[in-house]
Amino acid sequence: MIEVEALTKRYGDFTAVRNLSFSVKPGEVLGLVGPNGAGKTSTLRCLAGIIPVTGGTVRIAGKSLAEDPVGAKRALAFFPDEPRLFEYLSVRQHLEFVARVYGVADYKALAAPLLEELELSDKADVLPGELSRGMKQKLVIACGLLHAPQVMFFDEPLTGLDPLGIRRMKDSIIRRARDGASVVLSSHLLHLLEEVCTHVLILKKGDKVADGTLRDVAAQFSNGEANVSLEEVFIRATGGSET
Amino acid sequence: MIGALLFLRLTSLRNLVVYRIRRLREPKYLLGTAVAVAYFYYFVGRNIRTAWAAGSVPGGNPLGSMTAFSFVPVCVVLVLLGTLRIAYAWFSPPENPGLRFSEAEISFLFPAPLTRKMLIHYRLLSAQLGILLTSLLIAFVFSRAGYLGAHRVLRAVGWWVILATFDLHVNGTNLMLARLRERSAHFLLWRIAVVSFIVFYGAAIFWSAYGMAGNFASTGDYSSAGLSAAAASLMQAPVFHWLTLPYRIVFGPYAAGGPAEFARALVPALAVLALNYGWVLNTEAHFEEGSIALAEKRAAVRAAAQRGEMPALGRNKPKARSGPFPLAPVGVPEVAFLWKNLLSMRSSLFSRRALFIIFGIMAGLSVSLGPHMSGHSISVQSGVMRQFVVIFSAIIAGYTIFLGPQIARQDLRSDMPSIDMLKTYPMEGWRLALGELLAPTLILSVILWVAIVAAAMAVDPAGDIEWLTPGVRVTVIACLAFAAPLLCLIQLLVPNSIMVLLPGWHQTARARGQGVEMFGQRLIFGVVQLLFGLVVFVPAAGLAALVFFSSKWLLGISPAVVLSTLSVVPILGGEAAVGLWFLGDRFEKFDLSTEAR
Numbered sequence: 001m002i003e004v005e006a007l008t009k010r011y012g013d014f015t016a017v018r019n020l021s022f023s024v025k026p027g028e029v030l031g032l033v034g035p036n037g038a039g040k041t042s043t044l045r046c047l048a049g050i051i052p053v054t055g056g057t058v059r060i061a062g063k064s065l066a067e068d069p070v071g072a073k074r075a076l077a078f079f080p081d082e083p084r085l086f087e088y089l090s091v092r093q094h095l096e097f098v099a100r101v102y103g104v105a106d107y108k109a110l111a112a113p114l115l116e117e118l119e120l121s122d123k124a125d126v127l128p129g130e131l132s133r134g135m136k137q138k139l140v141i142a143c144g145l146l147h148a149p150q151v152m153f154f155d156e157p158l159t160g161l162d163p164l165g166i167r168r169m170k171d172s173i174i175r176r177a178r179d180g181a182s183v184v185l186s187s188h189l190l191h192l193l194e195e196v197c198t199h200v201l202i203l204k205k206g207d208k209v210a211d212g213t214l215r216d217v218a219a220q221f222s223n224g225e226a227n228v229s230l231e232e233v234f235i236r237a238t239g240g241s242e243t
Numbered sequence: 244m245i246g247a248l249l250f251l252r253l254t255s256l257r258n259l260v261v262y263r264i265r266r267l268r269e270p271k272y273l274l275g276t277a278v279a280v281a282y283f284y285y286f287v288g289r290n291i292r293t294a295w296a297a298g299s300v301p302g303g304n305p306l307g308s309m310t311a312f313s314f315v316p317v318c319v320v321l322v323l324l325g326t327l328r329i330a331y332a333w334f335s336p337p338e339n340p341g342l343r344f345s346e347a348e349i350s351f352l353f354p355a356p357l358t359r360k361m362l363i364h365y366r367l368l369s370a371q372l373g374i375l376l377t378s379l380l381i382a383f384v385f386s387r388a389g390y391l392g393a394h395r396v397l398r399a400v401g402w403w404v405i406l407a408t409f410d411l412h413v414n415g416t417n418l419m420l421a422r423l424r425e426r427s428a429h430f431l432l433w434r435i436a437v438v439s440f441i442v443f444y445g446a447a448i449f450w451s452a453y454g455m456a457g458n459f460a461s462t463g464d465y466s467s468a469g470l471s472a473a474a475a476s477l478m479q480a481p482v483f484h485w486l487t488l489p490y491r492i493v494f495g496p497y498a499a500g501g502p503a504e505f506a507r508a509l510v511p512a513l514a515v516l517a518l519n520y521g522w523v524l525n526t527e528a529h530f531e532e533g534s535i536a537l538a539e540k541r542a543a544v545r546a547a548a549q550r551g552e553m554p555a556l557g558r559n560k561p562k563a564r565s566g567p568f569p570l571a572p573v574g575v576p577e578v579a580f581l582w583k584n585l586l587s588m589r590s591s592l593f594s595r596r597a598l599f600i601i602f603g604i605m606a607g608l609s610v611s612l613g614p615h616m617s618g619h620s621i622s623v624q625s626g627v628m629r630q631f632v633v634i635f636s637a638i639i640a641g642y643t644i645f646l647g648p649q650i651a652r653q654d655l656r657s658d659m660p661s662i663d664m665l666k667t668y669p670m671e672g673w674r675l676a677l678g679e680l681l682a683p684t685l686i687l688s689v690i691l692w693v694a695i696v697a698a699a700m701a702v703d704p705a706g707d708i709e710w711l712t713p714g715v716r717v718t719v720i721a722c723l724a725f726a727a728p729l730l731c732l733i734q735l736l737v738p739n740s741i742m743v744l745l746p747g748w749h750q751t752a753r754a755r756g757q758g759v760e761m762f763g764q765r766l767i768f769g770v771v772q773l774l775f776g777l778v779v780f781v782p783a784a785g786l787a788a789l790v791f792f793s794s795k796w797l798l799g800i801s802p803a804v805v806l807s808t809l810s811v812v813p814i815l816g817g818e819a820a821v822g823l824w825f826l827g828d829r830f831e832k833f834d835l836s837t838e839a840r
Binding site (some may be wrong): 011012048049050051052069070071073074076077078080084085086087088089090093096097098100101102127140143 | 246247250251254255256258259262338345346347348349350351352353354355356357358359529531532535
């Protein structure tokens with residue numbers, strides 16, 4: 001469960017996110033969309049506790065990120081768009097390290113199927129320098145999933161993945177949501193959102209333009225037309241231009 | 244958390260060693276390692292053996308008989324550098340002050356269930372590994388003559404105290420800056436106050452030492468005993484004594500002459516360390532955004548270095564700037580490369596930090612020379628300064644010719660990642676090579692010109708050398724300045740030719756994991772550069788000398804200088820032309836996809 005109330009993020013005089021409120025219940029997948037510079041990454045970083053919020057509250061699995069950051073972070077996983085790995089830890093050692101940080105006692109039993117699922121089993125003893133970008137992305141995903149998070153934040157999750165990897169990633173997100181996880185994902189790939197998300201939140205210049213189920217948001221910007229695509233909705237909602 | 248940190252560091256270290264050993268199977272790494280090992284054995288290894296055998300520095304003095312003079316220079320330099328570092332942090336703070344984490348650490352640890360204090364502890368402990376290694380290296384490897392007489396293990400602990408305290412203080416400063424920036428409406432006033440305090444504090448120390456140094460200079464006793472007596476009286480001067488107390492406490496264990504004195508000095512030093520630790524831990528500030536910005540900047544600098552570009556000295560991201568001159572759409576295409584490469588150089592050359600460093604060097608020089616000058620007449624002072632200018636200019640000129648090409652890399656080397664695109668340009672190879680080399684040639688030439696003019700103007704101001712008339716002086720300046728660009732261009736051909744001849748080596752230098760083999764490889768490059776310079780310049784210089792000495796009796800000095808220059812310039816020009824043709828030809832035949840493997 002993710003509960004966001006009046007979230008505001010400022011960098012000096014610049015307001016990246018303004019008074020944003022929404023919630024994501026277990027089983028829901030929220031797609032965060034908006035033009036470049038709309039505040040998507042700032043929002044995700046605030047929700048994951050990577051950077052402090054300027055105002056408002058964030059609750060992860062019932063715990064306030066400000067008052068109990070450790071408890072809240074124990075329930076979440078953040079998947080950045082760019083895989084950043086430790087240069088001299090092998091794939092397996094990355095999982096060992098993450099297990100230690102999150103206190104996952106039986107990580108070996110959990111790691112094996114994860115590596116299998118992400119097709120990393122035969123690369124387990126390889127350093128990141130020998131992995132392709134897609135493989136590195138998969139390793140980041142494996143590390144994030146190791147502690148079975150209840151809340152997941154994906155920033156452009158399909159970047160660098162091959163078609164099969166994209167299919168598996170989408171299936172994985174949907175399956176984990178069905179298992180009760182709350183998911184927020186940010187992407188410019190609107191077809192991904194249509195396939196994976198139950199809800200969508202459109203941001204523009206740090207402000208929420210629309211929020212709701214795909215059907216609700218489509219209805220809001222359809223102007224009475226039938227079968228309006230999400231792409232058309234997005235263009236109408238954001239004015240069709242970058243911030 | 245400590246367990247996770249140790250796991251990360253020790254496992255990474257083990258994997259790093261294994262990785263480096265495995266890649267010795269490639270000749271380029273093996274050769275580089277062999278050269279580096281030979282170098283270290285010759286210059287350092289013997290020293291370590293002596294140190295381990297003796298335990299303490301041979302001939303070192305215990306503190307009881309240690310001259311105060313021997314302690315002062317090291318400490319003054321370190322204190323000056325440390326104070327400048329802190330002053331700079333307050334003078335020009337980053338937009339988001341933060342703590343140093345890698346991008347991977349941020350990615351894994353910031354969203355992890357760790358408290359703020361855990362992250363700070365992680366950062367502090369993480370730095371300890373480097374500090375410990377540095378302390379051991381200084382105490383056992385690089386301290387050949389040594390200043391003090393204590394056992395090297397105690398000295399290593401002393402160094403650890405100094406470096407750990409400084410690291411804590413820098414972190415505390417960054418956190419305090421972050422806190423003031425986010426919570427105080429008077430951030431600028433705070434900074435002005437702190438910088439003013441540091442300036443007044445430094446000035447007070449300087450003036451208290453300045454008078455003593457002046458007295459010392461007036462005695463004219465430059466013997467070891469005289470220097471020691473002067474330093475001892477400086478240490479006992481009340482103002483200097485109390486102002487430097489914090490520093491002397493921190494340096495106390497390092498300066499101790501024996502175990503008992505070391506133990507006595509360690510207690511207050513650890514107390515200062517603990518104070519800084521408490522300051523860091525209890526300064527409530529958000530360091531996350533600053534740490535992310537710092538990590539991104541370090542990653543960008545590293546990536547730029549791997550691309551072969553000059554790392555930016557400024558802290559901020561490069562900004563779009565107007566070109567160094569208006570670039571006409573039609574004309575000689577080489578000028579476009581000059582324009583592009585000058586544009587990419589400007590942010591490094593004229594950053595705020597670069598100006599701060601230059602100012603710091605000038606201030607340091609005036610401070611160090613000031614006391615020696617005060618006791619002498621104006622003419623003597625002027626003579627000393629002019630001698631200094633001549634020597635300094637000669638050193639700068641030598642470094643510019645032989646090391647400059649390794650530093651000024653805004654040429655083919657920095658464009659290596661875009662080499663496929665360069666090959667699509669409708670230009671002959673030699674013209675493209677010339678265009679790429681114009682910018683670093685111009686920069687190095689300007690430095691040489693300044694050095695030539697400064698040295699030539701500073702030599703013999705009183706006119707004691709009869710033949711050095713103003714006319715000769717101007718002629719020499721003009722002739723050397725005329726030849727300087729050719730010298731720079733020829734020297735720049737060396738590293739660029741190495742890049743196209745041995746692309747694998749160049750790729751190695753850009754690869755991750757810089758190690759001892761990289762050091763060896765750079766030694767090889769340096770030696771090649773030096774040898775090439777000698778092979779090219781010595782015959783030309785010989786010819787110039789021959790022409791000069793055989794014609795000066797007939798024509799006079801100035802015409803002989805001109806004649807010798809005119810005889811040498813075609814040779815240097817021919818060498819440069821052949822080099823450019825060779826480089827261009829190799830570039831046209833260059834196939835990165837096969838040669839870089």
